[in-house]
Amino acid sequence: xxxTMHLAISLNIAATDGQDVLDFGQISAFVRKTxxxxxxxxIISDSADKPSSSPxxxxxxxxxxxxxxxKIGLVAGASTLAHQPYNLARRFASLDxxxxxxxxxxxxxxxNPREAANFSRPEGFSDDDFRRRAREFIDIxxxxxxxxxxxxxxxxxxxxxxxxPDKMHPADFTGEFFSVRGPLxxxxxxxxxxxxxxxxxxxxxxxxxxxxxxxxxxDKLEPSGARATCDEIKRRAHEAGRDPVTIKVLAMADAGPxxxxxxxxxLCLSSGCDGIVLTVQPRAAALEAxxxxxxxxxxxxxxxxxxxxxxxxxxxxxxxxxxx
Amino acid sequence: xxxxxxxxxxxxxxxxxxxAAWRHPDAHVTAGIDIDHYIALAQTAEAAxxxxxxxxDAAGLREANVNIASQTSRSxxxxxxxxxxxxxxxxxxxxLVSTASTSYNEPYGxxxxxxxxxxxxxxxxxxxxxxxxxxIEAANFGATGLRPHADRYARxxxxxxxxxxxxxxxxxxxxxxxxxxxxxxxxxxxxxxAPVMVQAGASDDGKDLAxxxxxxxxxxxxxxxxxxxxxxxxxxxxxxxxxxxxxxxxMPGVAPIVAATKAEAQAKYDALQELIPDDVGVALLSSYxxxxxxxxxxxxxxxxxxxxxxxMKSRQALVIEQARRDGLSIRxxxxxxxxxxGHWRVVGTAEQIADELQARFEGGAxxxxxxxxxWFPGELDAFATLVxxxxxxxxxxxxxxxxxxxxxxxxxxxxx
Numbered sequence: 140x141x142x143t144m145h146l147a148i149s150l151n152i153a154a155t156d157g158q159d160v161l162d163f164g165q166i167s168a169f170v171r172k173t174x175x176x177x178x179x180x181x182i183i184s185d186s187a188d189k190p191s192s193s194p195x196x197x198x199x200x201x202x203x204x205x206x207x208x209x210k211i212g213l214v215a216g217a218s219t220l221a222h223q224p225y226n227l228a229r230r231f232a233s234l235d236x237x238x239x240x241x242x243x244x245x246x247x248x249x250x251n252p253r254e255a256a257n258f259s260r261p262e263g264f265s266d267d268d269f270r271r272r273a274r275e276f277i278d279i280x281x282x283x284x285x286x287x288x289x290x291x292x293x294x295x296x297x298x299x300x301x302x303x304p305d306k307m308h309p310a311d312f313t314g315e316f317f318s319v320r321g322p323l324x325x326x327x328x329x330x331x332x333x334x335x336x337x338x339x340x341x342x343x344x345x346x347x348x349x350x351x352x353x354x355x356x357x358d359k360l361e362p363s364g365a366r367a368t369c370d371e372i373k374r375r376a377h378e379a380g381r382d383p384v385t386i387k388v389l390a391m392a393d394a395g396p397x398x399x400x401x402x403x404x405x406l407c408l409s410s411g412c413d414g415i416v417l418t419v420q421p422r423a424a425a426l427e428a429x430x431x432x433x434x435x436x437x438x439x440x441x442x443x444x445x446x447x448x449x450x451x452x453x454x455x456x457x458x459x460x461x462x463x
Numbered sequence: 464x465x466x467x468x469x470x471x472x473x474x475x476x477x478x479x480x481x482x483a484a485w486r487h488p489d490a491h492v493t494a495g496i497d498i499d500h501y502i503a504l505a506q507t508a509e510a511a512x513x514x515x516x517x518x519x520d521a522a523g524l525r526e527a528n529v530n531i532a533s534q535t536s537r538s539x540x541x542x543x544x545x546x547x548x549x550x551x552x553x554x555x556x557x558x559l560v561s562t563a564s565t566s567y568n569e570p571y572g573x574x575x576x577x578x579x580x581x582x583x584x585x586x587x588x589x590x591x592x593x594x595x596x597x598x599i600e601a602a603n604f605g606a607t608g609l610r611p612h613a614d615r616y617a618r619x620x621x622x623x624x625x626x627x628x629x630x631x632x633x634x635x636x637x638x639x640x641x642x643x644x645x646x647x648x649x650x651x652x653x654x655x656x657a658p659v660m661v662q663a664g665a666s667d668d669g670k671d672l673a674x675x676x677x678x679x680x681x682x683x684x685x686x687x688x689x690x691x692x693x694x695x696x697x698x699x700x701x702x703x704x705x706x707x708x709x710x711x712x713x714m715p716g717v718a719p720i721v722a723a724t725k726a727e728a729q730a731k732y733d734a735l736q737e738l739i740p741d742d743v744g745v746a747l748l749s750s751y752x753x754x755x756x757x758x759x760x761x762x763x764x765x766x767x768x769x770x771x772x773x774x775m776k777s778r779q780a781l782v783i784e785q786a787r788r789d790g791l792s793i794r795x796x797x798x799x800x801x802x803x804x805g806h807w808r809v810v811g812t813a814e815q816i817a818d819e820l821q822a823r824f825e826g827g828a829x830x831x832x833x834x835x836x837x838w839f840p841g842e843l844d845a846f847a848t849l850v851x852x853x854x855x856x857x858x859x860x861x862x863x864x865x866x867x868x869x870x871x872x873x874x875x876x877x878x879x
Contacts, residue, residue, distance in 0.1 A: 202545040203549060261638075292493075296488070304533040
């Protein structure tokens with residue numbers, strides 16, 4: 140087969156049990172070690188559905204991490220309830236420019252009641268409204284990301300033309316939940332469209348993800364269950380007119396002592412997934428064990444061999460077809 | 464007591480504050496897509512011991528006319544909270560202040576962003592509260608039109624109350640006109656306790672909100688008298704909120720052009736003015752004078768007779784009179800406005816500029832200045848290497864940081 144087995148790490152920095160949180164030095168040292176070990180990307184989230192505490196919000200943390208790394212992909216979780224599409228599109232386009240094209244957005248697809256209560260939506264949305272709103276939100280963000288053509292910026296000091304106004308396109312979006320004129324006031328970013336990661340999917344979201352997502356994370360499943368879901372996603376992507384290789388499905392697994400390189404290689408191969416995502420607890424000892432024990436073992440079993448491309452899209456092998 | 468010293472902010476904006484900055488031969492024209500450029504600017508300002516860097520922001524384009532916009536560098540740039548978070552990892556001491564709108568954010572979300580920036584930087588973050596008056600921004604947030612001024616300020620007041628409560632760990636639970644928040648903030652405080660609050664509103668509502676909640680106020684004043692009047696007005700409002708005059712630092716903008724001789728500085732300024740495209744200058748002049756398009760008139764001729772317009776202020780009327788007396792053409796007048804952008808411009812040697820700053824600082828018209836280099840990086844470098852040492856020689860500015868947080872640099876109390 141010969142295809143690359145991708146390796147990602149998922150780190151939720153929120154402490155739910157009053158334990159010490161990680162500081163920036165600990166997080167950046169960890170991310171740099173995983174970068175050196177060949178990990179494709181780190182996915183960071185910053186909140187939980189029960190009371191928690193974290194010193195950092197994920198997108199701001201990503202900006203700081205982008206300046207101290209240069210190869211690894213950096214993905215932040217950000218919810219469609221806690222942001223406006225225009226603001227979030229700006230944030231991720233900026234991050235993509237800051238990181239020279241290594242950014243992804245893990246779009247939350249499940250409603251967190253804590254967020255609704257703190258973001259002036261005490262009544263929340265019905266599940267169906269929330270899903271339709273999230274889809275609309277994601278489509279607007281993607282539209283805003285491609286508002287400036289690649290060669291729109293001229294920088295022509297002599298003629299006095301900074302950009303070509305004909306290559307700047309408003310989004311002019313009017314939908315059920317949002318209306319957004321655009322264009323973005325951030326330039327086209329190196330990846331055009333930061334990598335869209337979706338997780339925690341079921342039912343209808345699976346269909347939407349098959350059309351839109353670049354990466355889908357599968358909840359912890361037995362290999363047979365993972366195989367069925369992975370096949371289903373690839374089948375639906377194909378039906379939506381995509382080349383199934385442009386959507387990467389990664390199986391999640393704990394980075395705890397119960398797993399070793401051989402077992403995870405078996406999981407990856409028998410599930411037919413494109414790779415795995417290790418979830419690690421935000422504790423110094425857990426991070427150290429992952430770096431010292433599990434990463435070298437995974438490398439021996441064929442993981443973390445992807446060529447570090449210029450961008451995260453290159454690295455994951457996401458082709459032109461996956462762009463909108 | 465040790466002598467009072469001025470505060471200095473570096474106002475970052477696109478390729479520079481002059482409208483034609485990007486066309487300067489040495490201006491870094493790709494600033495809006497080059498993070499290394501911004502890291503270098505912040506490190507220059509930090510080496511010069513500035514209190515802070517400051518990012519202006521709007522959630523939308525600045526200019527609706529696409530032809531005019533395409534002749535300026537202001538349609539694209541970094542989103543400032545991500546920009547400053549990147550700078551936090553590449554600097555040690557300098558404060559990091561960003562603008563964000565109360566109209567297009569939620570207090571819980573913005574509280575999280577700035578608290579995170581505050582932790583990433585070890586207590587160096589600040590928030591410049593704006594209410595957003597631009598219809599271009601409104602159209603990006605599903606609004607059909609602008610909120611009336613008073614409504615925007617009512618929302619801003621509620622927003623400020625909620626965010627200060629979240630940052631200062633006051634009892635959670637807010638259910639108000641515009642916002643509801645149930646839980647305490649899930650991000651712990653930084654070493655400075657809470658981000659510094661900055662404001663720049665010049666209206667009565669704006670000044671009252673600043674007197675109640677701001678730690679720093681940015682202002683625009685051309686003359687000493689205007690600066691002094693604003694300073695006295697704002698400081699005079701503090702007592703009503705139980706605050707001391709020193710609890711708020713007032714920092715007017717200044718756009719310096721410095722060189723070894725006055726003639727050289729003037730030549731630098733004139734060269735920049737030459738780079739303003741005529742239609743850009745005339746469009747900005749039309750907009751400044753609140754009159755319809757001046758482009759219909761011969762550009763080398765004098766201003767036509769203009770009817771009194773609603774939006775025209777007395778100061779603008781005086782400028783028109785002055786232009787007539789001096790026989791300025793539309794082109795000359797347009798360049799004058801486009802270059803200055805309503806801020807105080809000082810052209811001269813380091814000694815002359817230091818004299819001007821000293822006069823306003825010691826004359827009770829400013830606690831410090833928000834420095835607006837005409838183009839980057841050259842005019843920042845010139846200010847840092849020529850003017851800052853002169854201010855230090857006079858004992859008017861620090862030779863090194865004493866504190867680690869932005870509140871410590873500014874001499875502000877920790878929030879209670």
